[in-house]
Every structure is written in C-alpha cells, then in structure tokens.
Amino acid sequence: MKKFAAIVLSAMLGSAITLGAFKAFYKNDANVYRIEHTSGSPLVSARYDQSATGNNGLMDFTVAAEQVMPAVVHIKSTATQSRSSQPQMNIPDPFRDFFGDEFWGNQGERFNQPRVGSGSGVIIKESGYIVTNNHVIEDADDIEVSLYDNRTFKAELIGTDPSTDIALLKIEVDELPFVPMTNSDDVKVGQWVLAIGNPFNLNSTVTAGIVSAKGRNINILKDQAAIESFIQTDAAVNPGNSGGALVNLEGQLIGINTAIASPTGTFSGYSFAVPSNIVGKIIEDLLKYGTVQRGFLGVMIRNVDGNLAKEKNLDLNDGVYVDSLTQNGSAIAAGVKKGDVITAVNGHAVKTSSELQATIGTLRPGDQVNLTVHRDGKIKEIPVTLKNREGNTDVVKKEEASISSLLGAEFQNLSKEDLKKLNIDAGVKVSKLYAGKLRKYTGMEEGFIITKIDGKKVSSVEDVEEALEGKQGGVMLEGIYEGYPGTRYYAFGL
Numbered sequence: 001m002k003k004f005a006a007i008v009l010s011a012m013l014g015s016a017i018t019l020g021a022f023k024a025f026y027k028n029d030a031n032v033y034r035i036e037h038t039s040g041s042p043l044v045s046a047r048y049d050q051s052a053t054g055n056n057g058l059m060d061f062t063v064a065a066e067q068v069m070p071a072v073v074h075i076k077s078t079a080t081q082s083r084s085s086q087p088q089m090n091i092p093d094p095f096r097d098f099f100g101d102e103f104w105g106n107q108g109e110r111f112n113q114p115r116v117g118s119g120s121g122v123i124i125k126e127s128g129y130i131v132t133n134n135h136v137i138e139d140a141d142d143i144e145v146s147l148y149d150n151r152t153f154k155a156e157l158i159g160t161d162p163s164t165d166i167a168l169l170k171i172e173v174d175e176l177p178f179v180p181m182t183n184s185d186d187v188k189v190g191q192w193v194l195a196i197g198n199p200f201n202l203n204s205t206v207t208a209g210i211v212s213a214k215g216r217n218i219n220i221l222k223d224q225a226a227i228e229s230f231i232q233t234d235a236a237v238n239p240g241n242s243g244g245a246l247v248n249l250e251g252q253l254i255g256i257n258t259a260i261a262s263p264t265g266t267f268s269g270y271s272f273a274v275p276s277n278i279v280g281k282i283i284e285d286l287l288k289y290g291t292v293q294r295g296f297l298g299v300m301i302r303n304v305d306g307n308l309a310k311e312k313n314l315d316l317n318d319g320v321y322v323d324s325l326t327q328n329g330s331a332i333a334a335g336v337k338k339g340d341v342i343t344a345v346n347g348h349a350v351k352t353s354s355e356l357q358a359t360i361g362t363l364r365p366g367d368q369v370n371l372t373v374h375r376d377g378k379i380k381e382i383p384v385t386l387k388n389r390e391g392n393t394d395v396v397k398k399e400e401a402s403i404s405s406l407l408g409a410e411f412q413n414l415s416k417e418d419l420k421k422l423n424i425d426a427g428v429k430v431s432k433l434y435a436g437k438l439r440k441y442t443g444m445e446e447g448f449i450i451t452k453i454d455g456k457k458v459s460s461v462e463d464v465e466e467a468l469e470g471k472q473g474g475v476m477l478e479g480i481y482e483g484y485p486g487t488r489y490y491a492f493g494l
Contacts, residue, residue, distance in 0.1 A: 298329015
C-alpha cells in the first residue's frame with residue numbers, strides 16, 4: 001500500500017463513491033497550521049475580465065451557465081450482482097452455469113442484487129454522443145441518460161479508456177444541444193471556470209471557481225498506462241459531478257470533472273478535471289478505431305527538482321529526468337539516453353512528468369515528435385517516432401486492447417529453464433497486475449503461473465489471448481505459485 005502525504009486523495013466521484021468502488025485512505029497529520037494576519041495592507045480593487053462582465057460591471061456567469069446546462073445530462077448506471085445467502089463464497093451465476101453446482105458445493109440460495117450509481121455526462125455532438133467518466137458506468141448492465149428537458153433514453157456504450165477515466169456513450173436522438181471543446185492548453189491558472197453537473201442527484205447544479213493549478217498528478221488512476229495531468233480548480237464538486245463539464249466563461253469545454261481531494265469523500269477545497277485536449281483525442285480514437293491508440297516513449301521518468309539536480313549534478317532545476325529506457329521503445333531507438341533531461345516536446349516546454357505524459361498521451365503510434373533534451377550541459381534536438389506498447393507503429397485492434405484492459409494484467413513467456421525449475425511442461429507468468437477483472441474479482445497475486453485456461457494448457461502469451469478472445473461467461477484459470485505447493489484456481493467472468 002502506497003503511503004499518502006498530508007491530505008489524502010479521495011476515491012473517484014459519482015458511482016465510485018456511491019457504490020464504494022474505490023477506497024479512501026487517511027493519515028493523521030500532527031502539524032498545526034496558523035494563518036497570520038497583517039494589518040495596514042493596502043486595499044486593492046478587484047479587476048474584472050471585460051469579456052465576462054455584464055452591463056452592471058460585475059462578474060457574470062449567467063451566459064455560460066445558460067449555454068452549457070442544457071447539454072449536461074444525468075446518468076444512472078445499474079449493475080446486477082449475483083449473491084448467495086452464504087456470502088463466504090460469492091460466486092456469480094455465470095460461473096455456476098459454466099462449471100455446475102457440484103463444482104462449487106452448497107452456496108445457499110442465490111439472488112440478484114442491483115447496484116445503482118449516478119453521475120453526469122456532457123453532450124459533445126448533436127447526434128447524441130455523450131462523454132463521461134469510466135468509473136461512472138464501469139461494469140454497468142444498464143445505462144440511462146436523463147436530459148435537461150427530463151426526457152430519458154437508454155445509452156449504448158461506445159468505448160472506454162481506463163487510462164484517463166473517460167467513456168463515450170450514444171443515445172438515439174438528434175439535434176441535441178452540445179458543448180464545444182476548446183484548447184485546454186490555453187487555460188491559465190487564475191481564470192474563472194464553471195463546474196456543471198448533478199451532485200447528490202441535484203440536477204443541473206452550477207458552481208464557480210478559478211483554475212488553481214494545471215498538470216496535476218494525484219495518483220488516483222490505477223490503470224497500467226494511466227495518464228494524469230488534471231486541471232485543478234476550487235469550484236465545488238461532489239459525488240455525482242463525475243463526468244460533468246468544466247467550462248470557461250465563454251461556455252467552452254475545457255475539462256471533464258473527475259476527482260476531488262478530500263479526507264471525507266465530499267468537497268473540501270479542490271477538484272480535478274481531465275483536460276479537453278486529452279478527452280478529444282480519446283473520443284476521436286473510440287469513434288475511428290473502437291479503442292484508444294496510444295503512443296509510448298518507452299522511458300521511466302521522474303521530475304527534476306533541486307535535490308535531484310544536486311544528486312545528478314544537473315545545471316537545471318526542472319524538466320523530466322530519464323531514469324531508464326525500455327529495450328524495444330521508441331526513445332531508445334531514437335537515441336535518447338539514461339540521464340537525459342527532457343525539457344520540451346515540439347517546442348512546448350514540459351517541466352513535469354505529468355506534462356510530458358499528457359503531451360505524449362494526445363499522440364498515436366507512428367506520430368513523430370521532436371524532443372529537446374539536456375545532456376551533459378548541452379542541448380540536443382532528437383526526433384522520435386512513437387511506437388505502441390508492443391514496440392511497433394501498428395494500429396491496435398479493439399479485441400487486443402479489450403482483453404488487456406479487462407484483465408488488467410501483463411503476461412510473460414517462460415523459458416525452458418523456468419519450466420524445468422518449476423517442474424511443469426507449460427505455463428505463462430502473470431508479471432504485473434493493474435485495475436481489471438483479475439484484481440477485482442480474484443485473489444490473484446503477481447507471479448502466478450497460469451498452466452491451464454478452462455482445462456486447456458497454455459504455453460505462451462498468444463495462447464492466453466487466443467483462449468480469451470471472444471470468450472463469454474465463466475473462465476477458470478489453473479496454475480501455481482513458485483515456491484508454494486499445490487494448484488490454485490481462479491474464476492472470473494467475461
């Protein structure tokens with residue numbers, strides 16, 4: 001379990017909090033903070049942005065609110081869980097159908113328990129396309145959308161991207177009001193913004209605040225390729241706001257409200273939104289390819305600060321330090337070296353790891369970027385052609401991506417020496433686990449050796465993909481842990 005600092009970041013909003021899908025962790029802080037007051041300070045009049053003022057000369061939020069509210073929807077997601085009157089072995093019905101009652105033994109009376117959550121969404125096309133958070137609709141069997149005019153529709157899930165917590169829905173209705181997107185890179189710290197959503201099932205709620213920071217990484221997304229570069233605001237956001245709109249005073253979408261920093265699970269001062277530039281790229285990929293096409297540099301990175309600069313004898317105090325490189329990645333192929341400090345991408349400065357991740361996250365395999373790096377006191381320009389996670393520039397197929405994201409795992413082939421040492425003739429190692437079905441529905445740990453899937457031997461990662469591709473219903477994994485006796489079994493559903 002990672003240690004969190006003074007203020008603990010709460011779980012995702014909307015259904016995540018409503019359903020208890022995420023946990024919040026707390027750590028007491030013994031520090032006492034005192035606010036010092038000074039006397040005799042000069043009084044400074046407020047300065048208003050002329051584009052956002054009304055005729056009376058005061059700040060006016062009404063125009064943006066009136067434009068955006070009709071395009072923000074209320075989302076209700078329902079997931080059905082199968083439970084037993086003997087909860088110590090909660091085996092979903094698909095597994096009983098697949099393996100039979102005798103396999104599980106007497107589990108008591110079965111019943112279905114609905115799990116209902118709510119959140120918000122933003123209409124981004126007049127033809128009925130709606131963007132929301134992945135955690136609002138995750139695992140939902142039924143998604144219902146209520147419009148501003150109280151009409152309700154069943155929604156189709158077009159696609160999701162757990163790496164950014166974004167999902168795209170579609171309802172069958174035309175000529176809807178929608179919110180236009182704007183360039184989130186143009187957003188400035190200190191500018192006024194509005195958050196519009198449905199907190200606590202209170203429809204069409206508008207709150208105002210300012211952008212208090214950009215490029216925030218709060219380590220709340222646990223996907224293996226998570227991209228966190230949030231816009232931070234002090235606009236009040238609460239459970240149910242997830243998936244709602246963050247807009248400027250011209251009524252343009254600059255982000256999708258996603259998370260809060262709070263010790264209680266309700267608003268305590270700061271909220272975080274996925275920038276519209278990332279959202280727009282995710283939507284384009286889902287509509288064109290059915291899944292997200294993501295370019296990777298193939299580097300392990302960390303922020304440069306005063307301590308690291310001193311430790312590594314660097315002549316700069318910000319940027320992104322390259323700790324290591326993957327052997328088949330795009331960076332190493334282009335000539336990037338361990339110890340380089342990346343300071344710009346395509347001429348745009350990047351001062352933190354989250355800024356670099358956000359910039360690369362809006363690009364696809366095959367795209368070329370120009371990295372500005374500091375190496376041994378000299379500045380170098382390095383052109384890099386981005387690759388996908390597999391180390392090539394091919395388009396990722398929807399089926400391949402869905403299996404990886406659903407399971408939340410990375411697999412590793414075993415050598416002949418490994419097999420001999422383990423005294424098995426076939427197997428594939430689960431090298432890493434992330435957010436996904438294996439972690440959520442089984443007690444599997446990293447290092448598990450899968451020897452069989454549904455009773456059939458697996459000898460390679462390709463065998464695992466082939467066994468699960470297009471699979472529906474219950475899946476049984478059989479295998480062992482190195483150094484532990486006996487065979488283990490894990491069941492989950494697809």
